[in-house]
Amino acid sequence: MPELPEVETIARGVNARVRGDRIVHAWFANHQRLFKSHAVRQAKGLEGRVLVSVHRTGKHIVCELASAPKGRHSSKAELQPDAQWIVHLGMTGRLLVTTPDAPVAPHTHARLELESGKELRFVDPRRFGKLDFRDLKGGEAFNAAGAEPLMIAQEEFAALFRGRKLAIKAALLNQSLLSGIGNIYADESLFHAGIRPRRGAGRLTRAELERLRLALQSVLEQAIRLGGSSVSDYVDAEGMRGFFQLEHCVYLRTGQPCRHCGTPIQRITLAGRGTHFCPKCQR
DNA sequence: CATTTCACCTGGTGGC
DNA sequence: TGCCACCAGGTGAAAT
Numbered sequence: 001m002p003e004l005p006e007v008e009t010i011a012r013g014v015n016a017r018v019r020g021d022r023i024v025h026a027w028f029a030n031h032q033r034l035f036k037s038h039a040v041r042q043a044k045g046l047e048g049r050v051l052v053s054v055h056r057t058g059k060h061i062v063c064e065l066a067s068a069p070k071g072r073h074s075s076k077a078e079l080q081p082d083a084q085w086i087v088h089l090g091m092t093g094r095l096l097v098t099t100p101d102a103p104v105a106p107h108t109h110a111r112l113e114l115e116s117g118k119e120l121r122f123v124d125p126r127r128f129g130k131l132d133f134r135d136l137k138g139g140e141a142f143n144a145a146g147a148e149p150l151m152i153a154q155e156e157f158a159a160l161f162r163g164r165k166l167a168i169k170a171a172l173l174n175q176s177l178l179s180g181i182g183n184i185y186a187d188e189s190l191f192h193a194g195i196r197p198r199r200g201a202g203r204l205t206r207a208e209l210e211r212l213r214l215a216l217q218s219v220l221e222q223a224i225r226l227g228g229s230s231v232s233d234y235v236d237a238e239g240m241r242g243f244f245q246l247e248h249c250v251y252l253r254t255g256q257p258c259r260h261c262g263t264p265i266q267r268i269t270l271a272g273r274g275t276h277f278c279p280k281c282q283r
Numbered sequence: 284c285a286t287t288t289c290a291c292c293t294g295g296t297g298g299c
Numbered sequence: 300t301g302c303c304a305c306c307a308g309g310t311g312a313a314a315t
Contacts (some may be wrong), residue, residue, distance in 0.1 A: 002308065002309090003307055003308065003309090006308080032305080033291075033292095059309080085300080088309085089308095089309090090306090090308090090309055090310080091292090091293095091307070091309055091310095092292090092293075092294090092308080107293080113294095118294065124292095125292080125293050125294065126292045126293050126294080126307090126309095127292055127293080128289085128292070128309060128310075129309090130290070130310090164285085164286095165284080165285080165286080166286060166287090170287085172311090174286095175309090181297080182308055182309070183307090183308055183309085185308095185309060194298080227311090228310080231307080231308065232294090232295080232307070232309075233294090233308095235297095252306095252307095269286095271286095271287080272287080272289080272311095273307095273308095274306080274307080
């Protein structure tokens with residue numbers, strides 16, 4: 001489900017609600033594939049630690065955790081993190097902050113009870129999500145493989161695609177090149193840059209690459225401002241839908257008129273994914 | 284190595 | 300109403 005703007009929206013929402021709170025109990029469902037490190041180890045690591053901050057890296061939500069003696073509430077947010085809980089939402093994952101009496105949704109696979117009484121819940125019908133715990137003593141902090149699309153500079157961006165034979169859309173989806181772009185924002189940014197998804201990544205001109213970089217950044221930034229795209233079931237940490245789906249120009253608009261020229265939007269399959277573009281505006 | 288395909292899951296939709 | 304085929308925002312392992 002969630003790509004960079006949705007994950008950013010969720011991370012900000014969770015951070016605002018749980019920052020400084022302590023995890024008093026962690027419960028995990030018995031679905032082994034969800035856990036990159038063993039569920040028992042994750043629960044042990046989480047219980048007693050304070051959530052110092054929650055932020056996004058690529059499509060991952062990173063919760064910074066610190067061990068802290070009980071009863072000192074004044075400066076919890078400034079504690080030095082010594083562990084991380086990393087949540088990947090897969091296609092259908094949700095990370096929600098709820099009251100303890102809120103009904104437990106079907107497919108709830110994790111519940112963290114917090115000292116304040118709130119709960120942090122992970123819900124994921126298709127179970128493509130992943131939960132990981134890292135102890136920073138002895139282990140490495142989490143790092144996304146690819147570059148951040150919102151931060152990358154012109155030269156570095158162009159270098160990512162040099163010499164590559166795969167289609168530009170496939171390259172945009174490759175998380176070890178850029179992290180955070182998924183099917184919606186790949187299609188939308190290629191539309192705004194006027195580039196056909198099947199074009200070879202290594203054959204784009206410098207001008208096209210720079211148009212693409214700027215299109216990606218403006219599309220992602222606008223989507224974050226609108227709280228992400230709610231195509232079917234995406235909601236933020238409070239269960240609220242986003243609004244960027246109303247701004248989509250091509251994604252899931254097969255056969256509908258292009259917003260710029262009126263030509264019907266085409267759908268093809270590329271890299272195994274539904275791919276949408278305007279045959280007139282994109283060359 | 285680079286690139287492509289497919290399995291992993293459940294649920295929603297639309298045709299018959 | 301039921302059954303079925305097909306579709307879905309992601310990733311990583313296996314095949315090419």
